[in-house]
Amino acid sequence: MTGAAVPTAILGTSGYIGQHFARLLADHPEFAEPILGAGRTSTGRTLGDVWQLAEPPPPSLAERRLVALTPAELSRRGVKLVFSALPSGTAGRLEEAIVRRGISVFSNAADHRMDAGVPLLVPEVNGAHLALAARRARGRGLLVTNPNCSAAGLAVALAPVVPWLRPRAIHVTTYQSLSGAGYPGVPSLAIADNIVPYIPEEEEKLERETSRILGRLRDGRVAGLGVPVVAHCARVATREGHLEAVTLEATRRPTVAEIDGAWRSFDPLARDALPTAPHPPIELRRETDRPQPVRDRWAGSPSRARGMAVVVGRVRWTPPYLRFFVLSHNAVRGGAGGSVLNAELAARRGVLARGPG
Amino acid sequence: MTGAAVPTAILGTSGYIGQHFARLLADHPEFAEPILGAGRTSTGRTLGDVWQLAEPPPPSLAERRLVALTPAELSRRGVKLVFSALPSGTAGRLEEAIVRRGISVFSNAADHRMDAGVPLLVPEVNGAHLALAARRARGRGLLVTNPNCSAAGLAVALAPVVPWLRPRAIHVTTYQSLSGAGYPGVPSLAIADNIVPYIPEEEEKLERETSRILGRLRDGRVAGLGVPVVAHCARVATREGHLEAVTLEATRRPTVAEIDGAWRSFDPLARDALPTAPHPPIELRRETDRPQPVRDRWAGSPSRARGMAVVVGRVRWTPPYLRFFVLSHNAVRGGAGGSVLNAELAARRGVLARGPG
């Protein structure tokens, strides 16, 4: 990984997560500028043509054209690293075919997240799960997934405090932003002045993924956390940033200082120098009314890690109940940024280049 | 029209305007409860199943199933009166075929609005234009259109004052609500915390339709107003009600009292007892900050005429410029309600029943 950047491609560039991949990879210090893959309706157009994010497209990629990228075409172009923003459902088979060609795939799609041999990775929380992918047969690329947009921030917030509290149950209720549904997403008339208390499959994903991320690797398999995660998921009319109200029913009684300290001292990647890792990964706010989407969704420093920090606030410890709110950027920490960080971790751990070349 | 109600159908019931037709016709005193026509994806479902308006579906129609309605089927069922909420583009031919069967069509679609022989009708403004339709060959049904959602309210607001001011030009800038785009309409991410300063074809429609509605019938044709209408149209994130900022450059100098009086005394349908006609049709507000969508979109009394009144406010007369804001409900005055009122006028004028039967 030193010297030459890794040849890279994005699949599904024209979508909301795909555009965030393009934004994050446009000038990445370790990965090459990506080839931009897209489906039939977008190939031939430039990234600038299809761009829909509020911020302008990255200048270095704005004029680049989107192309059709089959597994064979990826091989032909010598790509070693693929970021997948394909829609769940169609992503699975294609990602599998790419991996078989010795190309590593870091995917935002849900299809393989619960596969026994595929890490559902959040580097600060379960970096060790990367070993799952590395065990797979030689000649294959890595297949690593990032969690659902509502699970990623929750898992980061829970990781430091779960060992102190040994919860009996974890209750979570979400306030999820419009961008979590991508483009075209939610019709404006469905959500203006409104809340929709249902997101298809979301509660199931949030519950099972949180349990898996926080689970332990034992005998080459992940054993889930073993604590019920009880979720309500709703869509609200904010643009970006998922807010979640969390209650842990604890079986232990640490002090408030111990709980705060667990969050404040949490920085497992402190020494890894991953470009997209925020330090600290959790920002603990003391104000009475934070976190808030408008003010906290872009949390994270250094600047390359904007949107990667998880903001925790309104901590109330009334034993046995620990309550707090957590906010994270659904498309960055909970999407493209998660997979970019996963790839950086794989690169740093030296497992990225296990392909045939 | 006395005694038996007119057999009636709605085309395009599953859409936003179609649902407003269903709401307005569910218990209409003069027209029969409508047969609910719909396209392939909705036939077989009940009105309740497809319902998307904020208010609940009319109880008398909620369990009724949507059916496919070809011109032949309409004849077979003895329908004499059709309200068309078909999408512009596909509406035109079908409406023509229906009219040839002696069935009258009152349409919200744009296709025939500018046809020389088709009235673009706003009863309070140009009721005389109904004669256009009545001139057409015997054996045919009437074909009458209501204007674009942004033109209807503007035309009503202009009608009383144009003769006093003889404007040299009419400038109008719109703040159009989400429901003007129907379902699924504008994606929420495109409009949340945003304004979109473009609505396809809207400025052209607003300009030419306003001119036609305010034009005179001469020798069997409508001569446009002959004054430039200069429009800007933009979409804002309100649910319902189109607000418009209007400036007339006047060539005359009436007093403020004369202008106010023109608006206040305007009620051309005062004696017609049309069920859906609001009295007065224009509500003139004296507050500094009205009209507003949230407070004024349902203006209109009696209760059957809710959403049919046009609200004018912030009148400023700084000669030669008369400025005001006008608000009207895009789906009622500017949509389904407009065509229902048109049909009521035709019935009262005795021209509705000129079909073959």
Next chain:
Amino acid sequence: MTGAAVPTAILGTSGYIGQHFARLLADHPEFAEPILGAGRTSTGRTLGDVWQLAEPPPPSLAERRLVALTPAELSRRGVKLVFSALPSGTAGRLEEAIVRRGISVFSNAADHRMDAGVPLLVPEVNGAHLALAARRARGRGLLVTNPNCSAAGLAVALAPVVPWLRPRAIHVTTYQSLSGAGYPGVPSLAIADNIVPYIPEEEEKLERETSRILGRLRDGRVAGLGVPVVAHCARVATREGHLEAVTLEATRRPTVAEIDGAWRSFDPLARDALPTAPHPPIELRRETDRPQPVRDRWAGSPSRARGMAVVVGRVRWTPPYLRFFVLSHNAVRGGAGGSVLNAELAARRGVLARGPG
């Protein structure tokens, strides 16, 4: 209560809840048209002048002037029934002084809600608690409170199912609308495209009031429910209607049919013919994505009871967890409508007229 209507007044008419009182009492079949009390900044103005609700002011009261109403003035005018929309904090003393004059007070203020001798009343849930007020010394008026806007709907939704589930804990997370903060309320810049995960004192009120409403009257005192209510409260940018995500951890295992049946058959006021009581009080929705503020906030029939029904949906029974969403109109069921219904119940029970007269 037959024959002559009860002389009535509203305190705090110029505020958001006060205006809802005016709306509900303008043509009430059992209570006289209210005298409109207000503080110094509003006295002398008409109700129409201060009106801020989206719907127009009631015609019969729009031109009536707001007046200063001291306890002495209320006595002088022969008022027997007062609805208090005074702000919590200043309400308490004044309400107490009025009651001592033999005038009954139905209050939306928080000050006396937890007083041992004051009912915190939701007629469908704990109508028997009215006895608390009736026990007080003769010569005094009744003092009856309605709950906090977030507690009223929750209590109604819980009442039928708590006996079936015997919950170990009740978790509730709210999505509270802007109008819950009254006027001027939340600054728009604080909430546009945002969520504020904090409402002062709200979680405490929601927890203790829910417990008290669902508690039993024993020996002239209310014993709370004895189950922890664990709340998160947040403000979202909807205009009206509080949505709440509720999880009960059950100790019993009824069937889904039993739970549904408990909600569907719930109508304790079925025979009382109270004008403002909705029948049924709970609307159970089967759609996957209801209740929603825009579509369900005005639930309730007959028309006088609009906004009084509580809408329950997305019921998921995964033992031991029962999850659902509940929506109610914060200013109607959770405010003015609650107190009007309380007064109607007191009138029907014959305890309203226990004053000195």
Next chain:
Amino acid sequence: MTGAAVPTAILGTSGYIGQHFARLLADHPEFAEPILGAGRTSTGRTLGDVWQLAEPPPPSLAERRLVALTPAELSRRGVKLVFSALPSGTAGRLEEAIVRRGISVFSNAADHRMDAGVPLLVPEVNGAHLALAARRARGRGLLVTNPNCSAAGLAVALAPVVPWLRPRAIHVTTYQSLSGAGYPGVPSLAIADNIVPYIPEEEEKLERETSRILGRLRDGRVAGLGVPVVAHCARVATREGHLEAVTLEATRRPTVAEIDGAWRSFDPLARDALPTAPHPPIELRRETDRPQPVRDRWAGSPSRARGMAVVVGRVRWTPPYLRFFVLSHNAVRGGAGGSVLNAELAARRGVLARGPG
């Protein structure tokens, strides 16, 4: 201005514009870090305590305390340059008193904008008007104002094309964002799902200031443009960025290419190297649906000039009417950034240091 940075202060730091001043001056290359002045309710608190912008407070100033700053205190501290975010009405006298002490004031307040001897300055448009200030008596500081938030962007957009079109009239209708009203500003219930077609004094300011900015300096006075500016101003529920629909009735007939070229080649400050000047100052968009608040409000490069560019789009030239939309950031180009740029221009022109020192 070379070597040592100019001692600087902000008045009214705790308000919305004041905070933008703090953000822009926190690490300014030519002016010293500002002393933060504030009114009684905020003195003693830190900038971080009062911070309300979405982005975090500048780290270098977050812990600095707000202080009371009288004219005498400013002198005592050796301040030479004051940025005033005081509310219009109270600003005028205080600014005058400060100037008399030889301290230069760059003000966002309206009080002195129309004074004959005070420049209403937009550097790209009327930099020559700075001479007005320089003529004033020796020993006094400069007093320079920036325009109203709705006038600044409009003036920039008009400057290049007015000479080509020689308009007979300029029509402008605004869609102004919430932040234009500062804190606490518009109550959320007044604007959610709504538009308010009135902003006190706004149309008057927009009309007279636009005329003055585009006017010529003759014999030591500014002669207005001499063309009627006819405005409608309304508030919409966007957070930041004022959008305006503009129509010029032209007396000349340039080609589209000439009009586009006038905008594209406009960069009067190209050689001045002012830190906050955007290059180009006008971004001309060719898309059918731009400018939009969410996507264009932060236009401007280099990064220090973010929010200073004016974005023009939807240009339609249908002689005699030229129509377009223009968007600018109300708090940056139309507020704090405007005055910072004004001060940079004064510094570069060498007139900033004409004080007693």
